[in-house]
Amino acid sequence: MTSTTVRKSPTRVLAARRSANRRRQLIGDLLVVLVWASAAISVALYFASGLVVLNTGGGFVTTLGIATGLVGSDLVLVMLVLASRMPLIDASVGHDRAMGLHRKLGKPAFYLLIAHAVLLTVGYSMSIHSNIVAETVSFFQNRDLVLAYLSFALFVAVIVTSLVNVKRRFPYEFWHVIHLTSYAAVLFALPHMLSQGQLLTAGWQRSYWIALYLLAFGSIAGFRFIRPALASMRHRMRVERVERIAADAFSVHLRGHDLERLGIQGGQYFIWRFWTPGTWWHAHPISLSASPRKDSARITIRIVGSGTQALASMPAGTPVSFSGPYGLFTDAVRSARHVAIIAAGIGITPVRSLIERLDLSVGEATILVRASNPDQVYLWEELNEIKRRRGIKVYTSVGPRGRGPSGWMSARDESRGVNMLSVFPHLAESDIFICGPDAWSQMVEDEARARGVGPSYIHREKFDW
Numbered sequence: 427m428t429s430t431t432v433r434k435s436p437t438r439v440l441a442a443r444r445s446a447n448r449r450r451q452l453i454g455d456l457l458v459v460l461v462w463a464s465a466a467i468s469v470a471l472y473f474a475s476g477l478v479v480l481n482t483g484g485g486f487v488t489t490l491g492i493a494t495g496l497v498g499s500d501l502v503l504v505m506l507v508l509a510s511r512m513p514l515i516d517a518s519v520g521h522d523r524a525m526g527l528h529r530k531l532g533k534p535a536f537y538l539l540i541a542h543a544v545l546l547t548v549g550y551s552m553s554i555h556s557n558i559v560a561e562t563v564s565f566f567q568n569r570d571l572v573l574a575y576l577s578f579a580l581f582v583a584v585i586v587t588s589l590v591n592v593k594r595r596f597p598y599e600f601w602h603v604i605h606l607t608s609y610a611a612v613l614f615a616l617p618h619m620l621s622q623g624q625l626l627t628a629g630w631q632r633s634y635w636i637a638l639y640l641l642a643f644g645s646i647a648g649f650r651f652i653r654p655a656l657a658s659m660r661h662r663m664r665v666e667r668v669e670r671i672a673a674d675a676f677s678v679h680l681r682g683h684d685l686e687r688l689g690i691q692g693g694q695y696f697i698w699r700f701w702t703p704g705t706w707w708h709a710h711p712i713s714l715s716a717s718p719r720k721d722s723a724r725i726t727i728r729i730v731g732s733g734t735q736a737l738a739s740m741p742a743g744t745p746v747s748f749s750g751p752y753g754l755f756t757d758a759v760r761s762a763r764h765v766a767i768i769a770a771g772i773g774i775t776p777v778r779s780l781i782e783r784l785d786l787s788v789g790e791a792t793i794l795v796r797a798s799n800p801d802q803v804y805l806w807e808e809l810n811e812i813k814r815r816r817g818i819k820v821y822t823s824v825g826p827r828g829r830g831p832s833g834w835m836s837a838r839d840e841s842r843g844v845n846m847l848s849v850f851p852h853l854a855e856s857d858i859f860i861c862g863p864d865a866w867s868q869m870v871e872d873e874a875r876a877r878g879v880g881p882s883y884i885h886r887e888k889f890d891w
């Protein structure tokens with residue numbers, strides 16, 4: 427008896443991918459609606475509680491103060507959920523977009539919490555005809571309110587360090603540690619929410635807030651700590667060797683167990699922590715630079731700061747813990763027949779593992795790799811082998827950038843009339859994958875859009891959240 431494998435037609439595969447993308451988009455939109463709905467629910471529950479007083483000046487200001495506090499706290503908890511690396515969020519909108527929304531909510535939440543503190547102090551002093559200073563001093567007699575002030579001070583530290591761009595001026599970890607105090611800030615605010623007035627003492631409001639706190643802290647504990655710890659213990663990864671591939675870049679070859687059970691897709695990344703005395707305290711998001719096997723994987727790192735510098739001299743046998751896989755820079759988001767891939771510098775890493783796993787026929791994918799100088803042609807020699815094996819066209823563009831609309835290519839290529847369409851003749855029927863420095867990637871995206879490629883066909887991996 428013979429068995430035959432029925433291959434799905436390319437048209438049906440593309441139709442299935444398009445509907446998966448639409449589902450993902452829908453979940454993404456629903457998540458955004460949920461963010462704003464939760465803020466609305468927090469105020470609606472307050473107004474439904476029967477505790478709102480609007481017929482006196484003091485009552486009106488106090489009501490405004492409570493409402494701003496509820497919306498501000500709600501947004502802060504939602505921000506924690508967005509930063510929790512919840513699989514549903516990463517698989518539908520991607521962690522980078524979730525973090526984009528997380529950052530956008532920071533400022534409004536901060537201003538609402540300032541308004542909350544000021545309006546409540548003014549509102550209470552108006553209601554009991556005392557002055558603001560006496561009212562503030564009286565707040566300090568109450569332990570829950572002292573904790574609330576502490577929470578407020580921590581929020582100020584977190585938001586101010588985000589607004590003044592500490593991230594760019596200091597090592598990432600400095601900013602990150604300050605940022606982690608936001609967990610303490612949220613917890614310190616809880617007692618005064620539950621004890622002050624009768625606002626959250628019973629009923630739907632109390633249940634809603636407890637559920638939101640549990641969701642935020644449960645997601646952080648589960649997805650950022652417990653799940654990665656269990657996966658790291660299970661797969662027991664270690665550094666096998668560190669291989670220098672350029673003056674400023676190296677590959678880390680890893681050994682592990684049952685890696686296929688991680689369900690990794692080409693193009694994805696992990697957040698890695700390497701347990702040596704000098705490196706255990708900083709974790710780094712790094713993409714796989716080759717498709718993993720059952721017991722081995724590889725990442726390739728460019729030295730850009732002290733953290734990546736320290737990783738370059740890790741000894742063999744270093745234990746590794748990780749969180750992931752994450753990311754949507756994969757075959758799964760494709761919905762066109764052709765693939766155009768454009769990568770610059772160390773942006774080659776996710777591309778290198780993506781192309782190994784692309785579901786392709788010969789001639790359907792074209793790659794353009796870009797380097798400002800011949801020292802930055804990381805992993806290019808491996809592309810030749812893949813080019814032969816998978817029937818992929820590869821273009822290289824080396825040299826300083828041009829100045830025209832195709833300025834993301836080398837000036838030399840631009841002057842020879844090379845442009846996006848001449849390299850990717852099937853651009854109109856292609857998904858475009860872009861990875862490289864942010865400003866450069868934006869230029870590539872701008873040209874693709876100007877040439878009529880729809881946003882849902884453009885997939886960018888950002889190395890800087």
Ligand SMILES: Cc1cc2nc3c(=O)[nH]c(=O)nc-3n(C[C@H](O)[C@H](O)[C@H](O)COP(=O)(O)OP(=O)(O)OC[C@H]3O[C@@H](n4cnc5c(N)ncnc54)[C@H](O)[C@@H]3O)c2cc1C
Binds near residue numbers: 732772
């Ligand atoms: C999704 C993703 C995939 C990446 N893949 C690769 C890769 O394959 N190869 C490669 O060389 N680089 C990759 N990077 C960039 C890499 O993470 C940073 O270059 C590296 O962490 C810098 O660390 P540092 O301590 O040397 O420098 P620092 O000076 O401490 O950091 C430089 C910048 O790197 C970013 N960064 C550092 N640590 C983190 C962190 N824990 N989380 C988020 N951002 C951080 C920040 O934007 C920071 O401003 C990737 C980044 C992201 C977000």
